[in-house]
Amino acid sequence: MIRRLFQGVAGVADATSQLHADAVAPSLIPVAADPKLREECGVVAIHGHPDAARQVYLGLYALQHRGQESAGIASADGQRLANIKGMGLVSEIFTDDVLAKLPGTMAIGHTRYSTTGDSALLNAQPIRVDSTKGLIAIAHNGNLVNLGNIRARLERDGAYFQTTSDSEIIVQLIAHSKQGTLVDCIADSLGRVDGAFSIVMMTRDRIFAARDPRGFRPLSIGRIKNHEGPDTIVFASETCAFDLLRAEYIRDVLPGELVMVTEDGLTSRQYSTGVPQTSCIFEHVYFARPDSRIFGRWVQESRDQMGRQLARESGVPADVVVPVPDSGVTASIGYAEEAGLPFRMGLIRNHYVGRTFIEPEQRVRDFGVRLKLNPVHNLLEGKRVILIDDSIIRGTTSRKIVRMVRGAGAKEVHLRISCPPTISPCFYGVDTPSKRDLIAANKSVEEIRQFIEADSLSYLSLDGLLKACETKEKTGYCTACYTGNYPTQWVDVDEILPATVTI
Numbered sequence: 385m386i387r388r389l390f391q392g393v394a395g396v397a398d399a400t401s402q403l404h405a406d407a408v409a410p411s412l413i414p415v416a417a418d419p420k421l422r423e424e425c426g427v428v429a430i431h432g433h434p435d436a437a438r439q440v441y442l443g444l445y446a447l448q449h450r451g452q453e454s455a456g457i458a459s460a461d462g463q464r465l466a467n468i469k470g471m472g473l474v475s476e477i478f479t480d481d482v483l484a485k486l487p488g489t490m491a492i493g494h495t496r497y498s499t500t501g502d503s504a505l506l507n508a509q510p511i512r513v514d515s516t517k518g519l520i521a522i523a524h525n526g527n528l529v530n531l532g533n534i535r536a537r538l539e540r541d542g543a544y545f546q547t548t549s550d551s552e553i554i555v556q557l558i559a560h561s562k563q564g565t566l567v568d569c570i571a572d573s574l575g576r577v578d579g580a581f582s583i584v585m586m587t588r589d590r591i592f593a594a595r596d597p598r599g600f601r602p603l604s605i606g607r608i609k610n611h612e613g614p615d616t617i618v619f620a621s622e623t624c625a626f627d628l629l630r631a632e633y634i635r636d637v638l639p640g641e642l643v644m645v646t647e648d649g650l651t652s653r654q655y656s657t658g659v660p661q662t663s664c665i666f667e668h669v670y671f672a673r674p675d676s677r678i679f680g681r682w683v684q685e686s687r688d689q690m691g692r693q694l695a696r697e698s699g700v701p702a703d704v705v706v707p708v709p710d711s712g713v714t715a716s717i718g719y720a721e722e723a724g725l726p727f728r729m730g731l732i733r734n735h736y737v738g739r740t741f742i743e744p745e746q747r748v749r750d751f752g753v754r755l756k757l758n759p760v761h762n763l764l765e766g767k768r769v770i771l772i773d774d775s776i777i778r779g780t781t782s783r784k785i786v787r788m789v790r791g792a793g794a795k796e797v798h799l800r801i802s803c804p805p806t807i808s809p810c811f812y813g814v815d816t817p818s819k820r821d822l823i824a825a826n827k828s829v830e831e832i833r834q835f836i837e838a839d840s841l842s843y844l845s846l847d848g849l850l851k852a853c854e855t856k857e858k859t860g861y862c863t864a865c866y867t868g869n870y871p872t873q874w875v876d877v878d879e880i881l882p883a884t885v886t887i
């Protein structure tokens with residue numbers, strides 16, 4: 385049964401660009417042409433390090449790709465629990481002076497792109513709540529799907545919410561739990577919420593980490609070896625954070641597992657069992673960094689296999705394979721090797737484009753995309769080009785890129801997508817448009833090909849994608865945005881209504 389529970393999420397990019405627009409309108413335009421789905425959030429936690437906040441800072445720095453809107457760090461020294469957060473990039477917020485205000489051997493951190501709750505600083509994380517169970521700070525990656533009725537019930541029971549973020553619901557549930565110990569209260573509360581959550585929590589003297597029973601979002605445990613005392617324990621959304629911290633990967637936090645770290649070491653319990661794992665396959669397609677190992681598999685390896693499989697499924701005579709950078713690069717290398725074709729960086733991405741840009745006096749066609757990408761004419765001229773990207777959302781950006789490659793002299797442009805058509809929105813922490821705005825939900829592949837003006841268009845099959853992400857442990861994946869089959873009962877019916885007009 386599908387029930388409507390929550391309304392669509394207000395676009396954070398709209399809110400921030402509005403702030404800019406108020407200041408210097410109308411010459412600033414949002415670089416809204418970003419073709420990609422938005423990353424969700426990244427979390428880090430450190431236990432047992434003399435400079436824990438700075439270690440969390442480094443971890444967040446490595447996870448910046450998972451959210452650039454706000455960041456925060458909370459630290460604890462056994463007595464106090466300090467919390468500092470701000471809008472912007474990790475390096476913009478946390479200067480030396482700011483980090484000096486976060487003492488202690490424990491810290492948690494968060495980098496955010498909002499998915500539930502608005503984008504105000506109020507909703508930046510970690511959220512610190514002074515509850516009946518003491519001070520608790522929480523940082524959360526994911527999205528709860530049954531928050532509406534829980535929040536109403538908690539408010540009836542006297543809960544006072546400081547934010548509109550769903551993460552605070554978990555803390556309020558803990559505060560209202562009737563279990564005897566704090567760890568029992570946390571386990572009890574996590575069992576009451578549904579949806580996607582990889583969380584790290586901190587009290588004055590303990591760190592907790594947990595994943596939802598389906599394991600939607602990644603969360604790994606690492607260790608920094610200390611020769612003169614207990615090892616430092618690290619949690620991070622992606623293992624690329626461990627590399628910067630020189631931490632070794634131990635294992636993933638399991639779906640439905642609650643881990644507690646105290647000065648006596650690490651203990652763990654399964655607060656939920658028997659729920660099939662549905663980890664987000666789109667982490668492998670796009671979100672996670674290729675140098676991370678998530679859900680038991682290197683992301684680089686998965687993307688390479690997606691490219692190879694794509695070449696086997698939809699090869700076409702061509703002269704060169706060109707990625708749409710950056711996320712299309714690894715799949716393109718796999719495709720080129722499998723197809724025996726040269727791989728060329730025929731599009732160059734400008735990494736320094738911010739959220740807004742001063743518009744030129746005269747409107748330039750496809751300006752937003754041209755800001756971000758520029759063709760390398762001598763690599764494309766007269767060539768039959770296979771262009772590899774990882775998604776087509778609304779189709780308008782793909783059309784601009786196809787036009788750009790053709791405009792640079794390509795004889796033919798064959799677009800290949802390293803996953804199946806995106807036909808349904810995500811309710812688990814990824815900011816997708818509603819179904820009515822997803823081109824693949826409303827047009828056939830041939831109609832999309834015509835719309836984007838490519839000579840041919842093919843997507844990777846669902847079987848091909850699953851094969852490319854296969855693990856020895858037989859990881860179960862969520863593929864709802866490609867199938868419309870949601871692993872949870874609660875979804876927003878408004879978001880999955882079909883289009884009433886042709887997009």
Ligand code: SF4
Nearest residue numbers: 664666810862864865
């Ligand atoms: S719907 Fe798509 S993006 Fe969302 S969790 Fe499932 S696979 Fe990931």
